[in-house]
Amino acid sequence: MNKKDIINQIKIKKSFLCIGLDTDLKRIPKHLLQYEDPIFEFNKQIIDSTKDFCVAFKINTAFYESIGSSGWNSMEKTLDYIPENILSIADAKRGDIGNTSKKYAEAFFKNLNFDAITLSAYMGIETLTHYNSYENKWCIILALTSNAGSSDFQTVVDKQGIPLYERVIKSSLKLKRNNNIMFVVGATNEDNYDNIRKIAPDNFLLVPGVGAQGGNLETVSNKLINKDCGILINSSRSIIYSGADKNFAKCARESAKVLQNDMQKILKSNSII
Amino acid sequence: MNKKDIINQIKIKKSFLCIGLDTDLKRIPKHLLQYEDPIFEFNKQIIDSTKDFCVAFKINTAFYESIGSSGWNSMEKTLDYIPENILSIADAKRGDIGNTSKKYAEAFFKNLNFDAITLSAYMGIETLTHYNSYENKWCIILALTSNAGSSDFQTVVDKQGIPLYERVIKSSLKLKRNNNIMFVVGATNEDNYDNIRKIAPDNFLLVPGVGAQGGNLETVSNKLINKDCGILINSSRSIIYSGADKNFAKCARESAKVLQNDMQKILKSNSII
Numbered sequence: 001m002n003k004k005d006i007i008n009q010i011k012i013k014k015s016f017l018c019i020g021l022d023t024d025l026k027r028i029p030k031h032l033l034q035y036e037d038p039i040f041e042f043n044k045q046i047i048d049s050t051k052d053f054c055v056a057f058k059i060n061t062a063f064y065e066s067i068g069s070s071g072w073n074s075m076e077k078t079l080d081y082i083p084e085n086i087l088s089i090a091d092a093k094r095g096d097i098g099n100t101s102k103k104y105a106e107a108f109f110k111n112l113n114f115d116a117i118t119l120s121a122y123m124g125i126e127t128l129t130h131y132n133s134y135e136n137k138w139c140i141i142l143a144l145t146s147n148a149g150s151s152d153f154q155t156v157v158d159k160q161g162i163p164l165y166e167r168v169i170k171s172s173l174k175l176k177r178n179n180n181i182m183f184v185v186g187a188t189n190e191d192n193y194d195n196i197r198k199i200a201p202d203n204f205l206l207v208p209g210v211g212a213q214g215g216n217l218e219t220v221s222n223k224l225i226n227k228d229c230g231i232l233i234n235s236s237r238s239i240i241y242s243g244a245d246k247n248f249a250k251c252a253r254e255s256a257k258v259l260q261n262d263m264q265k266i267l268k269s270n271s272i273i
Numbered sequence: 274m275n276k277k278d279i280i281n282q283i284k285i286k287k288s289f290l291c292i293g294l295d296t297d298l299k300r301i302p303k304h305l306l307q308y309e310d311p312i313f314e315f316n317k318q319i320i321d322s323t324k325d326f327c328v329a330f331k332i333n334t335a336f337y338e339s340i341g342s343s344g345w346n347s348m349e350k351t352l353d354y355i356p357e358n359i360l361s362i363a364d365a366k367r368g369d370i371g372n373t374s375k376k377y378a379e380a381f382f383k384n385l386n387f388d389a390i391t392l393s394a395y396m397g398i399e400t401l402t403h404y405n406s407y408e409n410k411w412c413i414i415l416a417l418t419s420n421a422g423s424s425d426f427q428t429v430v431d432k433q434g435i436p437l438y439e440r441v442i443k444s445s446l447k448l449k450r451n452n453n454i455m456f457v458v459g460a461t462n463e464d465n466y467d468n469i470r471k472i473a474p475d476n477f478l479l480v481p482g483v484g485a486q487g488g489n490l491e492t493v494s495n496k497l498i499n500k501d502c503g504i505l506i507n508s509s510r511s512i513i514y515s516g517a518d519k520n521f522a523k524c525a526r527e528s529a530k531v532l533q534n535d536m537q538k539i540l541k542s543n544s545i546i
Contacts, residue, residue, distance in 0.1 A: 022373070062369060062376035068384055069345040076341060093369050095393055096335060097420045100295070103335035111341055120368055122395045122415055124422015142395055147370045149397015152444055156431050164426065164437065171425055 001087055001115045002136050003179060003228070006204070009055045009085055010229045011273055014264040016221075017256065018056035018089065018206065020236025021046065021078065022063050027241055029248050039064070039074040042248075044081055046240050049249035053260035056087035056232050058206075059114075079112055087232075088115045089206070093142065095120030095127060102130040109134045116140050118184060118206070125171045132175045139181050141172050144196070146186025146209030155192075165192070169200050182206050185224070187215020187233070193223040201226060208234045217259070221266045229272050235259060274360055274388045275409050276452060276501070279477070282328045282358055283502045284546055287537040289494075290529065291329035291362065291479065293509025294319065294351065295336050300514055302521050312337070312347040315521075317354055319513050322522040326533035329360035329505050331479075332387075352385055360505075361388045362479070366415065368393030370400055378403040382410045389413050391457060391479070398444045405448045412454050414445050417469070419459025419482030428465075438465070442473050455479050458497070460488020460506070466496040474499060481507045490532070494539045502545050508532060 010016050021043050025033075028042045035041040047057065059078060064071035082088045094104045094117065108117045109131070116138035119128060131139045144154050144165040154165045162170075172181055185196055187209030196205070205224055209215040210233050217233065224231050239259070243251025267273045283289050294316055298306075301315045308314040320330065332351060337344035355361045367377045367390065381390045382404070389411030392401060404412045417427050417438040427438045435443075445454055458469055460482030469478070478497055482488040483506050490506065497504045512532070516524025540546045 024376075060373055060376075062367075062373045062380065065345075066376040066380040066384060068349060068380075069342045072338075072342040072345045091369075093367065093393075094335075095368070095395075096364075096366050097418070097422075100333055100335045103297075103333075103339040107335065107339040107341075111339060120366075120393045120395050122368075122393050122426060123418050123420060124425035124427075126422040126425075127420065145370070145396050147396060147400065149399040152397035152399075153395060153437065153440060154397075156437070156440065158429050158431050159434075161432075164429070167426060167429065 006055065006087060007228050013055055014267055014273055015053055015055055015260040016229050016232055016263055017054040017259050018058050018232040018234040019050055019054045019239055019256065020058045020060060020234050021240065022060040022236045024063055029245055031246055037074055040077045043078040045249040046252050047081055049253040050256040051083055051086060053256040056089055057082050058089040058091045058234055061090060061092040076112065079114060089140065090114040090117040093118045093120050095123050097123060097127055101127050105130040105134065109137045118142065121168050121172060125175065128175060132177050140206050141168065141181060141183050143169050143183040144185050144189050144192055146188045150186060166195065166199060173200065187220045190223060197224065204230050204232060206232050206234060211235055211238045217262055218266065225270050229267065279328065279360060280501050286328055287540055287546055288326055288328055288533040289502050289505055289536055290327040290532050291331050291505040291507040292323055292327045292512055292529065293331045293333060293507050294513065295333045295509045297336055302518055304519055310347055313350045316351040318522040319525050320354055322526040323529040324356055324359060326529040329362055330355050331362040331364045331507055334363060334365045349385065352387060362413065363387040363390040366391050366393050368396050368400060370396060374400050375403040378407065382407045394441050394445060398448065401448060405450050413479050414441065414454060414456050416442050416456040417458050417462050417465055419461045423459060439468065439472060446473065460493045463496060470497065477503050477505060479505050479507060484508055484511045490535055491539060498543050502540065
């Protein structure tokens with residue numbers, strides 16, 4: 001999926017919503033447990049009911065790995081079920097040396113055929129090149145996250161006055177296909193938004209932390225939006241666990257619709273649609 | 274597995290060798306491809322032939338994930354096959370926020386029952402607490418790695434004169450069970466060894482990069498060794514791919530034995546055995 005495709009989808013759906021499939025056996029409605037693959041059944045119904053309102057689905061690999069090889073299998077089935085015009089993101093936060101990252105890239109881009117993967121750059125930019133070598137695939141690099149611990153290292157300023165997250169962004173943009181790079185920027189870091197848009201004016205940003213973690217959709221969006229929209233706002237639990245009974249998919253649809261409606265207003269007021 | 278157990282094993286086996294099971298279908302001997310699970314068959318024979326000479330086996334998750342749910346299954350079987358007195362390490366380099374790291378900890382410590390996992394601290398120390406809450410389980414945190422890209426961020430010095438890797442080590446040592454924390458320190462970073470042993474005198478270090486990546490076993494070991502030994506030297510490809518035909522396991526045994534023999538001398542000259 002290339003950048004133009006993503007922008008087109010945003011305009012068609014009037015949405016920049018990414019829905020996180022953090023699917024947890026302990027939290028899905030009980031009646032689903034009778035299915036052969038309850039995780040997949042839950043995801044299938046969530047995808048069916050929300051796909052009109054989002055432009056991306058993000059699969060959090062931890063939730064699938066925590067149930068072993070059958071979880072991995074549910075992930076494969078879920079990925080295959082995501083419609084082709086919706087960006088599929090492996091929220092895997094991988095980061096390892098050359099020959100290993102080559103294998104992770106194979107795992108997520110070739111065998112699983114995700115459109116995008118989240119990555120950690122701690123081990124250096126060369127560790128991202130294998131992922132970056134795939135055409136029309138996306139590297140989403142951790143820059144400035146929304147959790148409390150993000151200030152432990154990410155905002156530490158070096159001798160040249162550059163915070164670590166800025167160094168990560170600038171170095172990542174030296175990669176060959178830097179058009180296909182997104183950054184994870186939390187919805188709780190407003191003070192740094194001007195700087196982020198200064199150093200990465202054109203890149204898409206994946207923004208977690210709206211809602212549950214305290215970020216405000218309108219404020220965050222209006223500060224980070226660019227001419228292409230350039231942001232994907234992620235919401236996971238507050239959508240997929242909107243309802244706890246047989247109506248869960250309908251409830252998720254309603255929650256997604258509310259966000260999409262707000263996003264439509266933001267896109268209009270920024271003259272993107 | 275607690276620290277005393279690891280030290281005991283080092284003394285019994287006269288070795289601080291960790292063998293990395295970076296098992297790749299493209300590199301294992303062709304005759305194994307007739308088995309139902311060639312990856313597991315290769316690992317089984319490698320474990321049988323080398324277990325007398327090593328104190329840890331490290332499973333590189335990328336190689337298993339790259340073949341999907343069946344690869345995950347081979348990993349489960351391999352882990353079950355590792356003898357109880359040998360430390361089992363998931364080389365997974367995970368790193369994510371609270372509720373997600375809880376799931377990864379469940380995946381690797383509870384469901385898979387690994388003794389240890391490699392982790393990235395980029396998202397902050399709070400993201401490590403779930404792993405650290407398991408008794409007798411080990412967090413192996415990326416500090417200063419052996420690859421070329423390690424200088425992109427890890428050695429960048431902040432305004433207070435502290436390189437990032439040092440900040441990572443110091444912050445990690447504030448975790449509750451800091452006795453159960455190891456650090457990844459590459460065999461190509463000799464200039465920083467004195468500093469590392471100054472800030473983490475008692476912690477075990479997992480050291481990749483000896484051999485293939487240019488680190489010298491004797492030099493590295495003599496600089497990093499402490500009163501408990503305190504180092505695990507990892508070797509992956511140069512052991513497991515020592516032989517390419519039906520004798521592969523015997524060849525791996527010979528390679529492991531050579532390293533163990535060198536390690537025995539180092540342990541003796543440092544009065545640990």
